[in-house]
Amino acid sequence: MRVLYFAWLRYRTGKASEDLALPEGVTTVRQLGAWIAERSPGFKEAWESEGVVRIAVNQRHITDDVALGPDDEVAFFPPVTGG
Amino acid sequence: MRVLYFAWLRYRTGKASEDLALPEGVTTVRQLGAWIAERSPGFKEAWESEGVVRIAVNQRHITDDVALGPDDEVAFFPPVTGG
Amino acid sequence: MIRVQREPFDAGSELRALTAKRTDIGAVVSFQGNVRAEQGDRAVRAMTLEHYPGMTEGELARLEAEAQARWPIQASLIVHRYGRLEPGEPIVLCIVASAHREPAFEACSFLMDWLKTRAPFWKLEETADGERWVEAKASDDEAAARWRG
Amino acid sequence: MIRVQREPFDAGSELRALTAKRTDIGAVVSFQGNVRAEQGDRAVRAMTLEHYPGMTEGELARLEAEAQARWPIQASLIVHRYGRLEPGEPIVLCIVASAHREPAFEACSFLMDWLKTRAPFWKLEETADGERWVEAKASDDEAAARWRG
Numbered sequence: 001m002r003v004l005y006f007a008w009l010r011y012r013t014g015k016a017s018e019d020l021a022l023p024e025g026v027t028t029v030r031q032l033g034a035w036i037a038e039r040s041p042g043f044k045e046a047w048e049s050e051g052v053v054r055i056a057v058n059q060r061h062i063t064d065d066v067a068l069g070p071d072d073e074v075a076f077f078p079p080v081t082g083g
Numbered sequence: 084m085r086v087l088y089f090a091w092l093r094y095r096t097g098k099a100s101e102d103l104a105l106p107e108g109v110t111t112v113r114q115l116g117a118w119i120a121e122r123s124p125g126f127k128e129a130w131e132s133e134g135v136v137r138i139a140v141n142q143r144h145i146t147d148d149v150a151l152g153p154d155d156e157v158a159f160f161p162p163v164t165g166g
Numbered sequence: 167m168i169r170v171q172r173e174p175f176d177a178g179s180e181l182r183a184l185t186a187k188r189t190d191i192g193a194v195v196s197f198q199g200n201v202r203a204e205q206g207d208r209a210v211r212a213m214t215l216e217h218y219p220g221m222t223e224g225e226l227a228r229l230e231a232e233a234q235a236r237w238p239i240q241a242s243l244i245v246h247r248y249g250r251l252e253p254g255e256p257i258v259l260c261i262v263a264s265a266h267r268e269p270a271f272e273a274c275s276f277l278m279d280w281l282k283t284r285a286p287f288w289k290l291e292e293t294a295d296g297e298r299w300v301e302a303k304a305s306d307d308e309a310a311a312r313w314r315g
Numbered sequence: 316m317i318r319v320q321r322e323p324f325d326a327g328s329e330l331r332a333l334t335a336k337r338t339d340i341g342a343v344v345s346f347q348g349n350v351r352a353e354q355g356d357r358a359v360r361a362m363t364l365e366h367y368p369g370m371t372e373g374e375l376a377r378l379e380a381e382a383q384a385r386w387p388i389q390a391s392l393i394v395h396r397y398g399r400l401e402p403g404e405p406i407v408l409c410i411v412a413s414a415h416r417e418p419a420f421e422a423c424s425f426l427m428d429w430l431k432t433r434a435p436f437w438k439l440e441e442t443a444d445g446e447r448w449v450e451a452k453a454s455d456d457e458a459a460a461r462w463r464g
Contacts (some may be wrong), residue, residue: 006367007439008448056367060373075435080432080434081437082366082435083395083436089216089218090216091299139218161288164302165281166287176331177345178326178330187403191349191351193347197419201338274344
C-alpha cells in the first residue's frame with residue numbers, strides 16, 4: 001500500500017510518501033490514520049484535531065471511513081487551497 | 084429640438100432624425116410623441132401599443148413624462164437588444 | 167474604460183493590457199458575446215447592430231460607474247461593436263478585475279445584464295427569408311431586475 | 316479540456332483556440348486567478364503551489380464533467396499551474412463557452428467554487444517573516460455548498 005502526505009502534513013511526518021504493508025489489525029483508512037498517528041507525534045496532533053486532516057483513497061476524496069486493500073493508494077492532507 | 088428614431092421605428096417614420104420647433108401646445112415628451120403619432124400613421128400604431136416605444140431625453144432613458152425645452156434631444160426607439 | 171467601435175477586438179490583448187504589471191488583481195472575469203449562426207430555428211447570415219452614438223457611450227460609462235460603486239473593482243473594460251457582423255464574430259466584451267473572485271463574477275454578470283436592457287443597440291438579423299429586427303427578451307428584463315438595489 | 320502545468324499560460328491564446336471557427340458559441344465566460352502581492356496584511360514575495368499529481372487531473376476532469384452534466388456547454392477549459400509563482404503571475408484559468416450567457420456565467424462560477432474546495436492544491440506563501448501555508452477559507456466551503464444539487 002502506498003501512503004502520501006501533502007503540504008504541512010508532509011513536514012509533520014518527515015516524508016512525502018511511504019510504502020506500507022497493511023499493518024496487523026488495520027482494515028480501514030481511519031484505522032490506518034490512527035496507526036500512523038501512534039508512530040508520528042506530529043501527525044497525531046493533526047489527526048486528533050477536528051477537520052484538519054482530509055483523506056483521499058485511490059485519488060478520490062472520501063469523507064466516510066472505507067475498507068483498504070493491499071494495492072490501495074491513501075493520501076492524507078490539509079484542506080485544499082488551490083484556485 | 085432634435086428628434087431621433089432608431090431601428091424599426093426609423094422605418095415607420097421614414098427618417099432617422101428631424102429638427103423641430105416645439106409644436107404649439109406641446110410641453111412634455113409624451114405630448115410630443117402624441118403629436119408625431121398624428122402626423123405618422125406608422126409611428127402612431129407603435130406609439131399606441133403598450134411597451135413598444137421607449138424614450139430618451141438628452142441621451143438618458145426616461146420612463147415618466149418630462150417637460151421639454153427648445154434645445155432638448157428626444158429619441159424614440161423599440162426596446163434595446165444589444166449585448 | 168468603455169469603447170464603442172466598428173472594428174473587431176481581441177479579448178486576449180484587452181485582458182493583457184488591463185492586468186499588465188498589476189499585482190493587486192487576484193481575479194479577472196471576462197464575458198465575450200459572439201454572433202451565433204443559429205438563432206432559435208433561423209439560420210443567420212449576419213447581424214447588423216445599430217446604436218445611438220453619444221447615448222451609447224454615456225450609458226456604458228454609467229453602467230461601469232454603477233458597478234464600481236457596488237463592488238470593489240480594480241479595473242474594468244466594456245467594448246461593444248456596431249455595424250455588420252457575421253457568425254462567429256465578437257459583439258461585446260466585458261472584463262472585470264478585482265482582488266477576489268466573487269465581486270469579479272458578480273460585477274461582470276451585472277454589467278452584461280444591465281447592458282442588455284439599457285445600452286441603446288438594436289440588432290437586425292439577415293436570414294434566407296430576409297431581414298428581421300431582433301425582439302427584446304422578457305428574460306433579459308428579469309435578469310436585469312435581480313440587481314435592483 | 317483540463318491541463319495541469321508548471322509553465323505560464325496565456326488566457327487570450329486559450330480563448331482564441333477554444334472558440335476558433337465556432338459559430339455555435341454565443342457567450343464565453345473566463346476566470347483567471349493571479350497571485351496578489353498583498354494577502355490581508357502580509358506582503359507576499361511568492362507562492363509555491365504543491366499538488367497531488369494524478370488526483371489533480373482526475374478531480375479537474377470530474378469537475379468539468381459535472382459542469383457539462385449541469386449546463387449546456389459548447390466548450391470548456393481548466394488550466395491550473397503548480398510550482399513557484401510571483402505576484403502578478405496567473406495561477407488558474409477557467410473558460411466556459413455556451414450558446415447563452417447565463418449557463419456560461421453559472422458554469423464558470425461553479426467550476427471555480429468547486430475547484431477551490433476539491434482540487435488537491437496547497438499554497439505556501441513566502442513573506443518577509445518566512446513561509447506560511449495558506450489556510451482554507453470557510454467562505455470557500457460556503458461558496459461551494461450553494462451548488463449542491
